[in-house]
Amino acid sequence: MVVVGGGVAGLVAARDLAASGRDVLLLEGSPELGGKLRSAEVAGLTVDVGAEAMLARRPEGIDLARELGVEVVHPTAATSGLWSRGALRDLPRSLMGVPFDLDQLAASGVLSAEGVARAAAEAASEPGDDVSVGDLVGARLGDEIVDRLVEPLLGGVYAGHARHISAAAAVPQLLAMARRGSLLEQASAVPASVAPVFAALPGGMGRLPGLLRDGGGFEVRTSATVRALRRTRSGWALTVGPTTHPETVEAAAVVLATPAAPTARLLGVDVPDAAAELAAIGAASVAVVSLAFRTEDLPDALFERSGFLVPPVEQRTIKASTFSFAKWAWVRDLDPGVVVLRTSLGRHGEEATLQAGDEGLVRVSLADLSAMAGITARPVDSHVQRWGGALPQYAVGHLDRVARIRAAVDGQPGLAVCGAAYDGVGIPAVIGSARRAVASVTRAE
Ligand SMILES: Cc1cc2nc3c(=O)[nH]c(=O)nc-3n(C[C@H](O)[C@H](O)[C@H](O)COP(=O)(O)OP(=O)(O)OC[C@H]3O[C@@H](n4cnc5c(N)ncnc54)[C@H](O)[C@@H]3O)c2cc1C
Structure with a gap:
């Protein structure tokens, strides 16, 4: 069996298929596994530059961590803020x-x-x-x-x-x-709950891809972009690799764990109805700017905030900042002398914000942090992670669209789709969609 896409959806699907005794090859187009789960170094500290938490009120993420034998941690008691009407306020x-x-x-x-x-x-x-x-x-x-x-x-x-x-x-x-x-x-009437809303892995969600791969019992090829998918008499043929050296991989069954746009391209010939529906799902590009400061340079009050959101009506550039040093004890413990926080930029249809170079994104982040959080210090290091077309947009009617996609795909033996385009963009929902795809593709065998 072949799984296309090595984000959390593809990794979970590959692992589950291998655990049930099947031969599994995972093909990932980029040089690295993980998709939107990624770590990078800022001031020598390894932090998340993609997803940084998962909902704890859904079981899939916590259950997966347990299956993998890793503990989860929860955010500190620091509270979230919101910039509104000229002040940073409690959310x-x-x-x-x-x-x-x-x-x-x-x-x-x-x-x-x-x-x-x-x-x-x-x-x-x-x-x-x-x-x-x-x-x-x-x-x-x-x-x-x-x-x-x-x-x-x-x-x-x-x-x-x-x-x-x-x-x-x-x-x-x-x-x-x-x-x-x-x-x-x-x-x-909703009772106040003391149960934590979010969880993460100590060391970051960027650890999850490696944990899923290690001992997963499936073969992985990175830098292996799948360019075409065609039905054959016995299953599927995938065209893999650069256009100058294409290679054909045959598989009895295929799970497409790719975002909506590449999935639409791969289904264009054999499942055109699903392809057209997938092509209509928009996607927002975003960027995460991580900034490291000397601890003594930050106002003390910020250590009680986990970050803040910014409504578009305020017409600032950043849409949120996460004070990772205050939100996660594991980040704070990396180096007591250095604090790391991140800003996020970019909304659907507002790609112009991201057209600035990396230095420009750092500059606007610092200007907004100064105006809204009183951070005037120079960072000791920064890292800019761009995520093009990263977040699928669930427009009104999305559930019906997904039902039509699944109906068309389910009509093709040995084919299933999963990932953030379908049942929710959060990590637990994506894990759920992978498990659903595995059930569907194995049921039809
Ligand atoms: C900045 C950011 C912050 C986020 N924060 C959170 C958070 O805190 N909590 C949370 O729950 N969720 C968060 N999310 C959402 C969540 O991270 C994603 O929805 C989820 O990780 C998507 O997983 P996926 O496997 O569906 O897709 P992806 O992670 O996009 O993986 C798809 C993979 O397919 C590969 N691929 C694409 N085309 C091909 C091809 N033709 N051939 C081979 N491979 C291909 C890609 O390279 C990629 O690795 C965040 C997302 C972003 C962008």
Whole structure:
């Protein structure tokens, strides 16, 4: 069997297929495994420059760590912030912007008094089958809460726009609540939980690809881009490698664990309906700028914050900063004399932000950190990681689109798809999609 793509989806699929006794070859186009899970060195310290956490409230990530025999760690008690209306404020607790506690929302100062009053006067609205998260919350609680709370929260996960992202795909709980009745009433009844929301591996999520590969019992080829896929009498033929030296690999079954755009190209000939649907899924490009400072150069107050989000309405360049040194004890412990934080930039359709060179991205990050967090020191080192077309955009109707893709792919024996384009972009959801693909491709044998 062949798995195409060596991100977390492909690695999990390859490992599970090999564990069930099959011969598995994983083909990864880039020189390195891991996809959006990657570590790099800043000031000699190894930190994540891609994904840095996974949701702990879904089981797949934690269960996988347990299977691999590694412990998980949780963020410190440092609290998240939000830059709004000229100040860095506490991020009010909410379900994707729907506040659990209106008094806490008002006290945070994130919204104007009128914005809070509008949110408190929840309007009636019927959400229908699917609607954007922004339109759903906006119709009930007003535009200001969308602009200042929903946008930055969704922007942090999808690098997308609240008025485009599907509520059914991205926040199904919210849609279910809207169908049942008042969002505010139901949100206020959500019990405060002490269970940690996020988890990570000590040393970073960038360790996960190596852990999945080691002892996984499957063969890996990197720098092996799959350029074409064709059905044969007995299975599939993959064209691999540079156009000047193409090679054909035959396989009885194939799992495509690649992002939507390359998957669309690979399915173009034999599964054109799925290819057309996949080609219609947009993707946002983002960049992560990691900055290292001398510990004594940072204001003490920042050590109690895990970072902050920035709503697009504020018209700054960065959309978030994660104070990794305050959020993760393992980062803090790397070197007591050095602190590492990161900024993220780039939203769907706003690629111009990323057209600056690396020095330019560092410069705008520093300017925003100075204005919003009072960090005026020069960094001792920096690292810029660009992620082109990295985050699939779940537009309204995404779930139906995915159902159509799966119906077309399932009609092809020995073929399955998985990864961030389908059931969620977070690591646990991606692991879930890989396990679903393995079940589908082995069921048909
Ligand atoms: C900056 C950033 C931060 C994030 N932070 C978090 C976070 O904190 N928590 C979280 O849960 N999620 C986070 N995410 C999302 C999450 O990391 C991704 O959704 C997930 O890792 C995607 O895994 P994947 O295997 O589906 O795809 P990818 O990681 O994209 O892997 C796909 C692989 O396929 C390869 N490939 C593509 N085309 C071909 C081809 N033709 N032939 C061979 N190989 C090919 C690529 O090189 C790549 O290695 C973040 C994403 C980004 C970009």
